[in-house]
Amino acid sequence: MRVVATGLLVAMAGLYLLARALIGAHPAWGFVRAFAEAAMVGGLADWFAVTALFRHPLGLPIPHTAIIPRNKDRIGDNLATFLRENFLTASIVARRMRRLDLATAAGRFLAQPPESQGRLREGASRLVANVLEALDQERLGGMVKGAIATRLRALDVSPMIGQALGAAMAEDRHVPLLDSVIVWVGRTLDANEGLVRAMVSKRAGAIMRWTGLDEKLANSIVDGLRRLVDEIVADPAHPLRAKAEEALARLADDLQHDPEMQAKVARLRDEILANPAITRWIDGLWESARAGLLRAARDPQATMAGKFGEALRQLGDTLQQDARLRHTINQFARRAMVGTVASYGDAIVRLVSDTIRGWDARTITGRLESAVGRDLQYIRINGTIVGGLVGLALHAIDLLL
Structure with a gap:
């Protein structure tokens, strides 16, 4: 021209x-x-x-x-000010986002993906696969496994166990476990009856063994223990049950509030994490996750045709049908965008101004x-x-x- x-x-x-x-x-x-x-x-x-x-x-x-x-510097400053005042203000973004129904669009996309999604999915899958294969697996795996171990060591499990135990006891969900322990004690006694009799006979004197009183004593002990177990199983209000529940309640409280108990649990946690078996388990966890990601990335059609794809389609249907869920997601997206603009709007326009100045x-x-x-x-x-x-x-x- x-x-x-x-x-x-x-x-x-x-x-x-x-x-x-x-x-x-x-x-x-x-x-x-x-x-x-x-x-x-x-x-x-x-x-x-x-x-x-x-x-x-x-x-x-x-x-x-x-x-x-x-006047390029002044032009850059004026352009940045124009963007800030006319585009990157919280009120303008909120008004614009209020007219957008992102949840419905996402639901429609997930439930009935367009033809272009196939190419988009394949391109994204190739990118993910290439990135995973290009990264140093030793370094990346070490970072991931180190992060998992660090997070597990930083986890304060004692209060969580105490709260879980207290909640279970409040709803009597500990009763089946307690019954199982009592039944296990009874079976253990039956399986080791000979050991109990041998211990009684060994500790009895020669006169008792000569007169056969050791056998009667062993029978009395075994029969008494069996009756005790049967009574505990049959009677929910048995005093020993009450003692066991009292001990469990005290344990739940100590786990939540006793520093000494919490320190013991923390030491036990660290000892478990230092066990080579746990280290191998974390290694296997990372390798399984990486292999699964690679399989999904290399064959997105198979992944989307399986349970994962079905779950995404169900999510899409739910987003289109559930008005409250759509409202919640749209509200979250709007607040997130408005918050981003309010927090980083000045940085964005300053980037424009500084770029033009440069x-x-x-x-x-x-x-x-x-x-x-x-x-x-x-x-x-x-x-x-x-x-x-x-x-x-x-x-x-x-x-x-």
């Missing part, structure tokens, strides 16, 4: 010279000369105006030229001229044509007067 505009100006100069040479041949050449002369003036004036925006015309330091390079004059001139240069050359063309028409009109008025 610059070539067209400049070529039109040159054409007007040639037409002017031709009309001036033939002006005596016919009066019409006077109109041609007036048109070409005024067109040159208009074209040159607009060329000067357009050029003065971006650089000094002909390299001459004429005042009020090269406007954009000289450009040199040639860079910003070239980018702006590339963006609007075509229309600016139309200004030159229009100036040439309009100038010529004005000159033609003035010549006609001069002849009439």
Whole structure:
């Protein structure tokens, strides 16, 4: 377009010279000369105006030229202020987000994915797979496993166990466990009856063994223990049950409030995590997770066709049908966006301002001229044509007067 505009100006100069040479041949050449002369003036004036925006015309330091390079910092600041006041304000973003139903759009996308999602999914899957395979697995695995171990060591499990035990006891959910322990004690006694009899016989004196009293004593002990276990099983209000529940309640309280008990649990936790078996379990956990991610990334169609894909489709249906869930998600998205703008809006506009400040004059001139240069050359063309028409009109008025 610059070539067209400049070529039109040159054409007007040639037409002017031709009309001036033939002006005596016919009066019409006077109109041609007036048109070409005024067109040159208009074209040159607009060329000067357009050029003065971006650089000094002909390299001459004429005042009020090269406007954009000289004022690029102020332009950047004004652009940043414009963005901040008209786009990145909490009220404007909230008003815009209020009209958007992101939850419904997400639900529709998940429930009935468009055709383009296949290509999008494959591209994203390839990217994820390439990233996972390109990363140093020893370093990445060490970071992940170290993070898991650190989080487990930082976990204060004692209060959680105490709260869980207290909640279970409040709802009598500990009773089946207590019954199971009692039944286990009874079975253990039956399985080790011979051991009990041998212990009684070993500790009995020679006279008791000679008279056979050790056998009667062992029978009495075994039968007494069996009756005790049967009574505890049959009687929910048995005193030993009450003692056991009292001990459990005290344990739940100590786990939550006793520093000494909490320290013991913490030491036990650290000993368990230091066990090589737990280390191997964490290693296997990471390897399984990485292998699963790679399988899903390499074959997204199979992943989406399985339970994971079905879960996503069900989520999409739920988002479209549950109005309260949609409202909650949209409200969360709106608040998150408004909060982001309120917290980082100044940083965003400062990034715009600092980026423009960091450009040199040639860079910003070239980018702006590339963006609007075509229309600016139309200004030159229009100036040439309009100038010529004005000159033609003035010549006609001069002849009439």
